[in-house]
Amino acid sequence: MAAKMEGTRLAFIRLNQASLRSATYSGFTDALNDNDDLSNIGRRVLLSSTFVGGPRYMMERCQDAMMYVRKYGNATYFITMTCNPKWPEISNNLFPHQSENDRPDLIARVFELKKTVFIKYLTGSEGFFGNCIAHVVCVEYQKRGLPHIHCLLWLDEASKPRPQDYDRFVQAEIPDPDEDPEGHRLVLKHMIHGPYCSTATGCWKNGACRHRYPWSYVRTHEFMDLCRRDHFAKTLLYVDVPRFYTWTKKRWQRRKQGRPVEGNHGMFEDDILGRVYTVSPRTGDLYYFRLLLHHVRGPTSFEVLRIGFGEEVAGVYGQTDGRRAIASVPGELKITFQFAKNKIKIKQTKLLTFEEIDMAETNYP
Structure with a gap:
């Protein structure tokens, strides 16, 4: 019915182009003024602003x-x-x-x-x-x-x-089940995945959430698993893995095409750049975890990633490991200040310096 109604309206517009003064539209007159071959442009039917959904x-x-x-x-x-x-x-x-x-x-x-x-x-x-x-x-x-x-x-x-x-x-939390039971039920049913997915939610299919929730740190775990089963991966940083491996069926697998890697039979390299999302220092453990991934090659577990340069395992990244990640890798701050010197203004450099010093004093007294 909707298609028939719209077809009728379009037919009216097409058959009443003269009364709609379509020839005065600039698009049609431009074709005439430019001496274009009119046989190539066909008969132009212009939709007026009264046609719902049209450009005008x-x-x-x-x-x-x-x-x-x-x-x-x-x-x-x-x-x-x-x-x-x-x-x-x-x-x-x-x-x-x-x-x-x-x-x-x-x-x-x-x-x-x-x-x-x-x-x-x-x-x-x-x-x-x-x-x-x-x-x-x-x-x-x-x-x-x-x-x-x-x-x-x-x-x-x-x-x-x-x-x-x-x-x-405005609320960005799950409503209290005692104060707002209806809101609590609706939010869990329509807006939450992960542990709340069930046969009662629209995302449930074939015994699981079709959006694959709950998600985990799959690729990080798989990187460590890769380092345990592939000797070549133990020489790589996390960001370098996509150059030599492809992510297929939730596993890192060796590339089958590309440039052969000298001295490593069966290894191929491609011009693929890895991406690790930027994390603010204010996020604490997550920031240090990302930093360690950029400097520790081939970790086979989170414990190995924490130990890194031979230090004892700390319960929190921001303690022993955070100090090692920044203090033992002076290139981090050196690169930061070199960039500030070359790229940004003096006032901004001072602000950056104070923020870095404040962060260092806060985390490493």
């Missing part, structure tokens, strides 16, 4: 949204609402042997009704957050056909939240 329609809606920004400033809230195919209004109206994907018409109807109620609940002088003076709603469809909306709300000055109000409306 989208441009007008964008300009409307920018008008609110010019008038009222930045939006107060950005809210997203997503269609849930397990809503009872959808699942209870499916025919036998049907899934939600078989009824896009039903999904669209139910979502439209809920969207209308949702927007009504948020907007107006008595909206949930206060007096909403303007709002913009954008409807999008995911790859599987499920719709969702992005909503911007502008509130008047009296209704705008103050810093002490933020925790009332």
Whole structure:
């Protein structure tokens, strides 16, 4: 039905190009002025701004949204609402042997009704957050056909939240099961993977989470396993492994193509650069762990990685190992200060120096 309706609208536009004054559009006149071969451009049908989803329609809606920004400033809230195919209004109206994907018409109807109620609940002088003076709603469809909306709300000055109000409306934690049992149940069902995945969650497939949660430090463990079973890997830093090995079926395996490595039969090298994400020193153990991976070759276990240059194993990276990682590898600070000398301003260099000294005094009294 939706395809037929849209086809009818497109046919109207195509058959009424003269009344829409399509010849005045610059794209068509440019072709004439440039003496292009008109047989190559065909008959151009231009969509007016009244056709929903067309480029001119989208441009007008964008300009409307920018008008609110010019008038009222930045939006107060950005809210997203997503269609849930397990809503009872959808699942209870499916025919036998049907899934939600078989009824896009039903999904669209139910979502439209809920969207209308949702927007009504948020907007107006008595909206949930206060007096909403303007709002913009954008409807999008995911790859599987499920719709969702992005909503911007502008509130008047009296209704705008103050810093002490933020925790009332924005939470980044699992709700307390005693204070908010419904919120707790919904968050665990729709927003959490890992130990909470089960047959009751949409991600469960073939007896496991289809997103492969919970994740672990798989590649780090596999690097150490590789060093235990391959003598050549024991000569490498973690960042150098992709040059000689490929990550296949959750295992590092020797490359089968590339340049032969001299003196190592069966080893091949490629121009692949390894990547290790940057970590702030303020993260503590994680920062030292990353630093050790850049300086310890071929660790066969976390204990070997900690011992490194022969020091005793410490319970925390930031103690014995952190001191060894920085103090025993003077190139780290040397490179840092050399970069500061050549690339950044004197004021920034002073700030960097004080931060490094403060970090060193804090961790290594």
